[in-house]
Amino acid sequence: MARVAAIVNQKGGVGKSTTAINLGAYLAQRGERVLLIDMDPQANATSGLGIGSNGELAGCMYDVLLDGRPLEEIIVSTAVERLHIAPASIQLVGAEVELVSSLARELKLRRALEKLPEGRYERILVDCPPSLDLLTLNALAAADEVLIPVQCEYYALEGLTQLMRSIRMVREELNPGLEIGGVLLTMFDARTNLSRQVAEEVRSFFGGRVFKTVIPRSVRLSEAPSHGMPVSLYAPSSSGAEAYAAVAGEVLGGD
Numbered sequence: 715m716a717r718v719a720a721i722v723n724q725k726g727g728v729g730k731s732t733t734a735i736n737l738g739a740y741l742a743q744r745g746e747r748v749l750l751i752d753m754d755p756q757a758n759a760t761s762g763l764g765i766g767s768n769g770e771l772a773g774c775m776y777d778v779l780l781d782g783r784p785l786e787e788i789i790v791s792t793a794v795e796r797l798h799i800a801p802a803s804i805q806l807v808g809a810e811v812e813l814v815s816s817l818a819r820e821l822k823l824r825r826a827l828e829k830l831p832e833g834r835y836e837r838i839l840v841d842c843p844p845s846l847d848l849l850t851l852n853a854l855a856a857a858d859e860v861l862i863p864v865q866c867e868y869y870a871l872e873g874l875t876q877l878m879r880s881i882r883m884v885r886e887e888l889n890p891g892l893e894i895g896g897v898l899l900t901m902f903d904a905r906t907n908l909s910r911q912v913a914e915e916v917r918s919f920f921g922g923r924v925f926k927t928v929i930p931r932s933v934r935l936s937e938a939p940s941h942g943m944p945v946s947l948y949a950p951s952s953s954g955a956e957a958y959a960a961v962a963g964e965v966l967g968g969d
């Protein structure tokens with residue numbers, strides 16, 4: 715069975731999509747068959763991999779969650795060998811409201827994953843929207859583990875208590891095996907005391923669950939999506955690329 719990781723933080727702009735794209739790309743580069751599921755209506759992981767800009771998509775996660783379409787029918791390959799994506803589109807905006815009245819509404823993604831052919835993927839990464847809504851709950855209910863990107867900025871820890879509470883609730887009601895896979899410090903700026911202070915605070919809050927690798931603030935990481943590429947193709951020797959390659963190494967080492 716594929717190991718499923720939900721990339722979650724209800725705060726916006728902390729590096730969820732950047733992590734989904736680049737961790738996914740490096741895991742695929744290291745030989746894993748990876749599926750990235752884009753559950754965010756903003757579709758940044760989809761567009762960041764150069765998918766969907768020509769309107770060529772056969773479908774998106776809306777069709778899977780609301781119309782029961784098999785995941786397989788909407789999955790597309792990317793420029794990275796072994797990295798596939800189940801794309802999002804703006805249509806997903808409506809999914810949140812429409813799901814409310816449907817039966818087993820938190821389990822739509824889990825059911826869709828159960829129908830994937832056995833052994834097709836070894837790793838599934840789910841990029842979540844910046845809220846603890848039904849789309850995120852679907853990801854948490856389907857996941858083996860949670861990866862939490864935390865931006866090294868003011869108020870980094872704000873909201874994490876609430877996130878932990880949601881994870882506990884999901885464990886009790888939907889998915890008892892859900893683990894904290896790791897907390898990833900992002901947009902670290904070594905020149906500022908603030909970044910160092912935040913990193914220390916997060917480490918004292920989460921202890922050994924924080925990845926040793928810290929993602930630096932890197933212009934190359936922020937440029938890559940506009941070229942529709944992961945940083946492993948766009949600027950493989952940049953500091954951001956090296957950091958995400960190291961995170962992939964930690965993820966593989968921890969399995």
Ligand SMILES: Nc1ncnc2c1ncn2[C@@H]1O[C@H](COP(=O)(O)OP(=O)(O)OP(=O)(O)O)[C@@H](O)[C@H]1O
Pocket residue numbers: 725726727728729730731732733754756758842843844900901902929930931932933935936937939954
């Ligand atoms: N390490 C980094 N260095 C520089 N820029 C970064 C880095 N990580 C992410 N960014 C940029 O910061 C912005 C937010 O990142 P990203 O989209 O990954 O966050 P997100 O948590 O997925 O956002 P949302 O919550 O809106 O879905 C993007 O413009 C991205 O390119």
